[in-house]
Structures are given as structure tokens and as C-alpha cells.
Amino acid sequence: MAIGVPAEGEDEPRIGLTPETVKKLVKLGANVTLRSGAGQRSHFADSDYGAAGAKIAKTDAEAVADADIVLTVRRPTPALxxxxKKGAALIGMLDPFS
Structure with a gap:
């Protein structure tokens, strides 16, 4: 299973996965790809995610392109x-009323 995590907008400090959770998912056999800098506002460095087993992508599109599951806090932009990929599941709070 492939899991993708894009960066959130400038006004959102949270992130879809912590390095600790990445480590657990990787141990279960998941492939996790995270956008470079996505955890910065939550005080997690790319190196924390890399050490946990995540791949670091240069863009949001690259982070989610092959993902079976996309984890996000806010709803994705139309471009994201x-x-x-077709059939991917999107998991997040999505904020439908804003």
C-alpha cells in the first residue's frame, strides 16, 4: 500500500502523519511518500521522516501520484x-463548510 502526504497550506500547522506513525506504517509494509518540508510547521524535519522510512518528494503532485491513500488535514486544492491517481482514497478533515 502506498500512502502520500502533501504539504498543508501556510495557515495549517498540522500534518497528516508524524514520523512515529510513519515508522509504524512502514513496519506494516506501507510505502510512505511525504512532500519535502510538509512537517516543518509541526516541528518535524524531512530527516525525521526519512529516518522513519518515508520517501521525500519534491512536490505535492509527486508525493501523491502513486498513493493508494492520501492523508491531508485540509481539503486538497483542485490541482492536488x-x-x-484514479481510485485513491482521500483521508482528512477537509473542512467542507469553508
């Missing part, structure tokens, strides 16, 4: 949604 188009980058997701």
Missing part, C-alpha cells in the same frame, strides 16, 4: 486532486 487532479494529481491523485
Amino acid at each position: 486532486a487532479k494529481s491523485m
